[in-house]
Amino acid sequence: MVLAAKQTLSAKIGFSAQLPRQNPSSSLQRLPLSLSFPSPALPKRTVLTLSKPLHLSSLRAKSPVRCSAHEADKSEPPQPIDDTKSEAAKKAKIGVYFATWWALNVVFNIYNKKVLNAYPYPWLTSTLSLAAGSLMMLISWAVGIVETPKTDFDFWKTLFPVAVAHTIGHVAATVSMSKVAVSFTHIIKSGEPAFSVLVSRFLLGETFPTSVYLSLIPIIGGCALSALTELNFNMIGFMGAMISNLAFVFRNIFSKKGMKGKSVSGMNYYACLSMLSLLILTPFAFAVEGPQMWIDGWQKALSDIGPQFVWWVAAQSVFYHLYNQVSYMSLDQISPLTFSVGNTMKRISVIVSSIIIFRTPVQPVNALGAAIAILGTFLYSQVNHTAHNL
Numbered sequence: 550m551v552l553a554a555k556q557t558l559s560a561k562i563g564f565s566a567q568l569p570r571q572n573p574s575s576s577l578q579r580l581p582l583s584l585s586f587p588s589p590a591l592p593k594r595t596v597l598t599l600s601k602p603l604h605l606s607s608l609r610a611k612s613p614v615r616c617s618a619h620e621a622d623k624s625e626p627p628q629p630i631d632d633t634k635s636e637a638a639k640k641a642k643i644g645v646y647f648a649t650w651w652a653l654n655v656v657f658n659i660y661n662k663k664v665l666n667a668y669p670y671p672w673l674t675s676t677l678s679l680a681a682g683s684l685m686m687l688i689s690w691a692v693g694i695v696e697t698p699k700t701d702f703d704f705w706k707t708l709f710p711v712a713v714a715h716t717i718g719h720v721a722a723t724v725s726m727s728k729v730a731v732s733f734t735h736i737i738k739s740g741e742p743a744f745s746v747l748v749s750r751f752l753l754g755e756t757f758p759t760s761v762y763l764s765l766i767p768i769i770g771g772c773a774l775s776a777l778t779e780l781n782f783n784m785i786g787f788m789g790a791m792i793s794n795l796a797f798v799f800r801n802i803f804s805k806k807g808m809k810g811k812s813v814s815g816m817n818y819y820a821c822l823s824m825l826s827l828l829i830l831t832p833f834a835f836a837v838e839g840p841q842m843w844i845d846g847w848q849k850a851l852s853d854i855g856p857q858f859v860w861w862v863a864a865q866s867v868f869y870h871l872y873n874q875v876s877y878m879s880l881d882q883i884s885p886l887t888f889s890v891g892n893t894m895k896r897i898s899v900i901v902s903s904i905i906i907f908r909t910p911v912q913p914v915n916a917l918g919a920a921i922a923i924l925g926t927f928l929y930s931q932v933n934h935t936a937h938n939l
Contacts (some may be wrong), residue, residue, distance in 0.1 A: 565882025612741050646879040651895050653872035655902045660865035662907065663724070667850040667858060671723040672834040673843050677862065679719070679827040686820035693846040698817035705825065712825035718796030721831065725789030731903035732911070733779050735896045737790035740772040742929040744794045748802070756935075764929040766884045773920025778915040815877035823870065893926045 664674060689695040725734045742764045749755040776787060811835060813821070850858050879891070904911055 559599035569664065570799055593811070595917040597741045600927055607753075610721050618905060633650035645880070646875060647891050647894075650875045650879060650891065651898045655870050657865060657905065658726075658731050658735075658899050658903060659906055660861050660868060662726060662856075662903070664865050665723070665862050666840055666863075667854050668846050669676055669696065669727050670838050670843060671727045672720060672830075672838045674677060674727075674862075675723045675867070676827065676830050676834045678866045678869035679823050679830060681866035682820070682823040682874070683827050685867070685870060686716055686817075686823070695820075698813045698821065700813070700821065704813070705821075708821060711800055712822055714796045714803060715822055716826040716829045717801060718793045721793035722795060723787045723789075723893060724795065725786045727786075728783040728789065729779070729781060729786030730909045732900045733775070733781070733917070734786065734790050734911055735900050735903075736774055736775045736922055738788060738794055739893070739896050739919075739922045740791075740924050741794040741923060742769050742795060742933075743747055743768050744798045745801070748798050753802070759931040763931065764925055764932050766796075767921045767925030768929060769925075770920045771920070771925055775915050775922060776918075776920030778918060780910055780915075815879075816874055819874050819877040823873075831908055893923060893930065896926075 661674070665671060668674070685694070690697040722734065722738065727736075746757060746761060746765060750757065776782065854861070876892075903909065
């Protein structure tokens, strides 16, 4: 050790030691060391400098020490979440639901109208569509494709009024389409929001802002204009669509009140609804039309259309269940406003496609009435959503 002593006029003794940085692999840094001892007996200050480095081997780390800082209430650092990708995936999923919903609905309406033109028995046709859906879901539950819902007596009790309304609405719409063009039925059915407001106001005592009532003017006016200018107007077809609107309004009201707190998915909920509606509808179908009429009509349809008529019946039955099932699945993913807008756009796709496929003659005034009614439905969905959020 090299020792150098320097004396000053101070009464203190100081030691100063400098430790240069070790090998880069070492975790020790340069450590300054300063020690001073006051001594009244010595009139001068002596400074000792240690020029040889001191090594503190006991403090060396055999491996690098990693330090990390965490929040006080977390044991692990927060993981980054890519909200942008998550939101994009959700929008893509909703887009797939909407596209599938509209496509299936268009296909159903086309085949349904073909069947009704050749086989004008709407009560049996309605029954077959509910039976096909019920059978599909029973098979799905049996093989494990879809989880079987856990239901009890209270579930079916609250579902019963929903099923009654659903049955009436379904049969009434099918009766309407057996008498008039598909486009006309859906134009009248676009007036469903008006029925919803009127029923809620006069039977349930609910009140709405002025903007909601004003949005009903184009809906009612457009439907009336379209009905007055319909070339193939039929009163039974018109009343069937109107009854269907009223029945589906009550279905929505009963469903909203009765299913609060229930943990059944949209797919299984509609499956249970179809099965209960099938039980309700079957005896009425036998009473109104009967097996003899069905057999005679079936033989005539086969002779007129050929074997493909069987495919038409199967297609309309299967696609009816699929499009309704997808619509109920959509309700699990989107808001009521988005669903209302999607339902409005669905009617546009059905009206346009049916006019093109069946070459339905449409007067300009009739088309104007349809456009006004659909625009009113869109405005209603906007102002009604705003009113509920106030």
